[in-house]
Amino acid sequence: MPHHSRLSAAALTATVVLSSLLAGCGEDAGDEDLTRQRLDWKDCPPPSQAQGGGSAPSPLPDGGTWQCATMKAPLDWDRPDGETIGLALIRAGASGPDGERIGSLVFNFGGPGGSGVTTLPAFGQDYARLRTRYDLVGFDPRGVGRSAPVRCLSDRRLDAYFQQDATPDDGTERAELLENTREFNAACEKNSAKILPHVRTTDAARDMDLMRQVLGDGKLHYFGISYGTELGAVYAHLFPEKVGRAVFDAVVDPTRTSEQSSLGQAEGFQRALRNYAQDCTSKTEDCPVGDTPQDVEDRIARLLKNLDSRPIPGVFPRDLTQTAATNGIAQSLYSKDFWEYLTEGLEQAYDGDGRVLMVLSDSLNGRGENGEYSNLTAANTAINCADDKPRYDTAYVRSRLPEFRRASALFGDFLAWGMLGCTGWPVAGAADRPDVRAPGAPPILVIGTTGDPATPYEGARRMAAALGKGVGVELTYEGEGHGAYDSGNTCVREAVDRYLLDGKVPAGGTVCS
Numbered sequence: 001m002p003h004h005s006r007l008s009a010a011a012l013t014a015t016v017v018l019s020s021l022l023a024g025c026g027e028d029a030g031d032e033d034l035t036r037q038r039l040d041w042k043d044c045p046p047p048s049q050a051q052g053g054g055s056a057p058s059p060l061p062d063g064g065t066w067q068c069a070t071m072k073a074p075l076d077w078d079r080p081d082g083e084t085i086g087l088a089l090i091r092a093g094a095s096g097p098d099g100e101r102i103g104s105l106v107f108n109f110g111g112p113g114g115s116g117v118t119t120l121p122a123f124g125q126d127y128a129r130l131r132t133r134y135d136l137v138g139f140d141p142r143g144v145g146r147s148a149p150v151r152c153l154s155d156r157r158l159d160a161y162f163q164q165d166a167t168p169d170d171g172t173e174r175a176e177l178l179e180n181t182r183e184f185n186a187a188c189e190k191n192s193a194k195i196l197p198h199v200r201t202t203d204a205a206r207d208m209d210l211m212r213q214v215l216g217d218g219k220l221h222y223f224g225i226s227y228g229t230e231l232g233a234v235y236a237h238l239f240p241e242k243v244g245r246a247v248f249d250a251v252v253d254p255t256r257t258s259e260q261s262s263l264g265q266a267e268g269f270q271r272a273l274r275n276y277a278q279d280c281t282s283k284t285e286d287c288p289v290g291d292t293p294q295d296v297e298d299r300i301a302r303l304l305k306n307l308d309s310r311p312i313p314g315v316f317p318r319d320l321t322q323t324a325a326t327n328g329i330a331q332s333l334y335s336k337d338f339w340e341y342l343t344e345g346l347e348q349a350y351d352g353d354g355r356v357l358m359v360l361s362d363s364l365n366g367r368g369e370n371g372e373y374s375n376l377t378a379a380n381t382a383i384n385c386a387d388d389k390p391r392y393d394t395a396y397v398r399s400r401l402p403e404f405r406r407a408s409a410l411f412g413d414f415l416a417w418g419m420l421g422c423t424g425w426p427v428a429g430a431a432d433r434p435d436v437r438a439p440g441a442p443p444i445l446v447i448g449t450t451g452d453p454a455t456p457y458e459g460a461r462r463m464a465a466a467l468g469k470g471v472g473v474e475l476t477y478e479g480e481g482h483g484a485y486d487s488g489n490t491c492v493r494e495a496v497d498r499y500l501l502d503g504k505v506p507a508g509g510t511v512c513s
Contacts, residue, residue, distance in 0.1 A: 077206045090121065103221055109225050120136060126485075134221065185426070233467060236471070237436050245442075247447070273333060381425075449476075
C-alpha cells in the first residue's frame with residue numbers, strides 16, 4: 001500500500017527497471033573538517049540491491065567513464081563533529097575544454113527514495129550537451145541506495161505487502177490495512193532506528209552544501225526533478241547565497257500539506273488517464289481498450305472492481321490484484337512513452353492475463369526481475385514521514401473519501417487510504433509544508449508540464465511565487481508526462497541549456513508546446 005507520496009516516487013528510476021522488464025553508519029568524524037575531505041574516485045561497482053541491482057554503468061558514447069566515490073557526512077547535523085555516514089556519489093567529468101568548465105551539475109531525480117547513482121548513468125546521454133561544461137554528478141541521498149539505506153521488510157514480505165487490498169471496503173479490510181501499515185513501519189524502526197531521525201529533506205540539503213564544498217564549487221549548480229525540486233528549494237531557503245544555476249522540473253507544490261498533495265495527485269492522474277483515453281480513441285485505427293474516452297474509463301473501472309474480489313494471474317506465482325493493477329496503471333501515466341504498455345496491459349487483463357500491468361506495478365515499487373526490491377519504498381516512507389507532520393487515522397480518511405472520489409473515480413480511494421502511511425511511525429514529522437522562501441537567491445528556472453499526473457502543473461506557479469520575487473522564473477510545457485526536459489521537446493531543452501550553459505534566463509511566463 002503506497003504512502004501518500006508513493007505515486008510520485010522516482011518515476012525516472014522506475015523507467016530503468018521497466019525498460020528491462022518489458023523488453024553505512026558507524027564512523028566517528030572526531031575533529032575532522034569534513035569540508036576538506038578528498039574523494040577517492042574509482043570505477044563504479046555494480047549497483048547494490050538497495051540501489052536496484054544490475055550491471056556497472058557502461059562507458060559514455062564518447063568514451064568517457066563513470067566514477068564513484070563515498071563522501072562522509074554527519075549522521076546528525078546538530079552534532080557535526082559526531083558519528084558520520086557515507087554518501088554514495090557518481091560523476092562523469094566535463095567533456096569540453098578545461099577553460100570552459102563551469103563546475104559540477106548536481107542531479108536529484110526524485111522520489112524521495114530514488115538512487116541518483118543508478119539513475120544518472122541510465123539517462124546520462126540525455127545530458128551530453130550539459131556535460132560539455134559541467135561534471136555531471138548524481139548521489140544517493142541519506143537513507144537511499146548505498147547511503148546508509150533504510151531497511152524495512154524482506155523481499156518475500158514486500159511481495160505480500162504490495163498484494164494487500166489498499167482500498168478497504170469494510171471494517172475487517174480497514175483493520176487489516178492498518179495492521180499491515182503498522183507492521184511495515186515497525187520493521188523500519190527495528191532495522192533502521194539509527195538513521196530514521198536523520199533523513200529529513202533539510203538534512204539532505206545540508207549534505208548537498210557539504211558536497212558543493214567537497215567538489216570544489218563556490219556555488220551549487222543543480223538540476224532537480226519531481227521531489228528533487230523540493231530538495232532544491234529547501235536548499236535555496238537554507239543557503240540562498242550559495243545557489244548557482246538551478247533548474248526545477250516536474251515541480252512539487254510547496255504550499256500543500258501531504259493531504260492536499262494526495263488530492264492533487266488524484267486530480268492529476270485522473271486528468272492524465274483522460275488524456276490517454278482521448279489519445280487512444282482519437283487515432284484512425286480502433287482503440288482496443290474502448291470506443292470513447294468515457295468507455296475506456298468505464299472499462300478500467302469495471303476491471304478494477306472485478307479484481308477486488310477475483311484477481312487474475314500476474315507474474316508467477318503472484319496474481320494481479322486490484323491494488324497492483326491500480327499501481328501499474330498509475331506507473332504507465334508518468335510518460336506518454338508508456339501509453340503503449342498501458343494499452344497492451346489492459347488488453348491482456350481483459351483477457352485474464354495480468355502480466356504487463358504487474359510488471360508496470362513492480363517497476364514503480366522497485367522490484368527487479370529476480371524478485372529483489374530496491375529500498376525505494378522504505379526510503380520513500382522514511383523521508384516523507386520524517387518531513388510531514390500530519391498523521392491521519394482511518395476515521396479521518398473515511399471522512400475525506402467523498403472529495404477524493406470527486407477528484408478521481410479511479411485513483412481517489414487509492415490515494416486517500418495512502419494517507420495512513422505514517423501511522424505509528426517512530427519519528428515525528430518536521431512540518432506541515434516545506435519552507436522554500438529564498439530571498440537573495442539568483443533566478444531559478446521552474447518548469448511545469450500541463451499534463452503531469454504526479455506533480456500537477458499548478459504547483460510550478462506556486463513554487464515560483466513561494467521562492468520569492470525575482471527568484472522563481474516559470475516556464476510552461478504544454479505536454480504530457482512527468483518531466484519536461486526529457487520529453488524530447490526542443491523548446492524546453494534549448495531554454496534549459498541556454499540557462500545552464502550560458503546563464504541566459506528565459507523570460508518569465510515562457511510557454512513551450
